[in-house]
Amino acid sequence: MNWYGYGHLLPLRTLEEIRFWKEQEKEHTLVIRALVPDLEPPYVKLLEEWEVTFANSERVANQLLKQLLPATHPPAPYMVRCIDQLVLAARQQSREFIKQLYVLLEQSAAVQAVPLAKVLILHFIRESEYFLGVLDTLGQPGILRETDSEPSLFLENALHTSGSGSVHRQASEAPTSPEGNVNAPAASAQIQSATVQPPSTGTTQATPSTTAPPVKEKPVPIGGHTLPPLPYAYNALEPHIDELTMRIHHDKHHQSYVDGLNVAEKKLAESRKKNNFELIKHWERELAFNGAGHYLHTIFWTIMNPAGGGKPSGMLAEQIKRDFGSYEAFKNQFTEAANKVEGSGWAMLVWSPRAHRLEILQAEKHQNLSQSDIVPLLPLDVWEHAYYLKHQNERKKYIEDWWNVVYWPAVAERYETARKLLWPPY
Incomplete structure (x- = not known):
């Protein structure tokens, strides 16, 4: 990860990474529950709590990003304290999550009965370890400032929900709530992701078409990109590409690129209107990443x-x-x-x-x-x-x-x- 050249925008880049990886870890809790339908209730509860914890951290990162923008100057000291505290919390969460994923591998009979789940959980562990490596690239907490500061009440309040104090578990222990240095809430929300629902149609065949209708010029409004529908059923490419992959890939990953592209376009339009291009590097990067992701996936489904x-x-x-x-x-x-x-x-x-x-x-x-x-x-x-x-x-x-x-x-x-x-x- 190349952090050079960001200057006072480094805090912004840090928050982007935290927001992205906490969203990924949140999604991992959903995928595990979908792949192991007979998962023991204590582990189901554990993953539900982690889902809420990661969602909270993602939300806080978003809040801090909004407060940093337009980032025309280095962040105020209290903002630096907030970001430092979030970095600490995000690191601790991922470490504890890795430990408890090892608990699943070692102690859950339901997981051990699903070979794919074991491989997938190891993959999720590697992803969380990669995120920790990203944070290590930034250096130890405090890299964003030169002096120590008191903890920020803003972040304490933003992350704090009902729950007990800090919990540190080893892989050999029984599952616990995903609480690190930051109190984690007990999750009460149910899984709402459409990516793990059965297909709306049992049809597995698609009618090939070799000639597409002519395309009339119709400019997409700024920030008005939409997710194209799959031209076949989610399970149509089996056994080569499985249904669950297609659902997650299309409905979640591709949608995230559409959303990111729309945000970037709107922010750049706002910059033009205000003639303020302090964040041009950030939003052009978002435009390139999400725009290329959206357009390539749009082609990918059709070929x-x-x-x-x-x-x-x-x-x-x-x-x-x-x-x-x-x-x-x-x-x-x-x-x-x-x-x-x-x-x-x-x-x-x-x-x-x-x-x-x-x-x-x-x-x-x-x-x-x-x-x-x-x-x-x-x-x-x-x-x-x-x-x-x-x-x-x-x-x-x-x-x-x-x-x-x-x-x-x-x-x-x-x-x-x-x-x-x-x-x-x-």
Whole structure:
């Protein structure tokens, strides 16, 4: 994680990380309960409490972000104290959460009866450990200020709810409430996520369409992007890609990119109106990350289909042969590019209007280390959320299965349209 160059915006960046990872940990509690329907009641209660705890920390991070904006000057001392305290709480929560996930692995018979759950919980432990590494990159609490300060009543009140004092458990102990240095509430809310509900239709087949209706110009209002519907049922790509993954991937992850894009667009519009661009780096970063995530996922759903698989034909097949030597050479390079993406990201077959040929690119996250001036044709999402429920850490096996649902007619349609776009070659 590169923290250089943020200057007095470093507190803002810190809060963004806390907000993101607490949302992830909150989601992990939901996924575990969905995957282990017979989970023992004490562990169900434990995960419900963690869900509320993480939601509280996410909410506090949001509150502090709003108070920091527009961040034209370094934060006031009391704000620094609040952020320091939240960093402490977030770190302690993740440490305790990791310990109690090990408790689940060791002591829950229901978890031990579901092999996938064990693999998934280990993955969640790694993610929380990664978040702790992000906080360690920032340094010890106090990096945002030079002198020690008294604890902030604002954060105490914001995080405080009913519950007992600090609790520190070892992995060998029985489950307890997820309380760290910050009191955690007893959760009373029920799971509301639509991502773990059964599909609304039993239909597993989709009617392929090789020609999309013409698109009329209709600019999306600023901050008005919406989540596109899946062009098939959630379970339509099984056995290659499972239903639960599709529900979480589409309904939660893609929706989060849509929401983030809309916020970034509105904030940039507000900056233009006020002629205040102090936060231009922050909101442009949000625009790039969430916008690329939204647009790539929108393509991603369309280039998969239960009627997919096989090889391309026609003009696209000829272009692939011309640019890569053969379909097999293209597939091998694409597969290796996807498998070797460092961390989370994409592999993409793209049309280059400047080079007048097809290329294979990688992208870290959604937007880093790729190229501009290209048109994506066939993107493959290799973020772990795209495959860990079914394939765990076997990205290569996920890629092999993915080839069975690639819908070449949709890719060919994008190619034939993109092929008309030609810039002077340099």
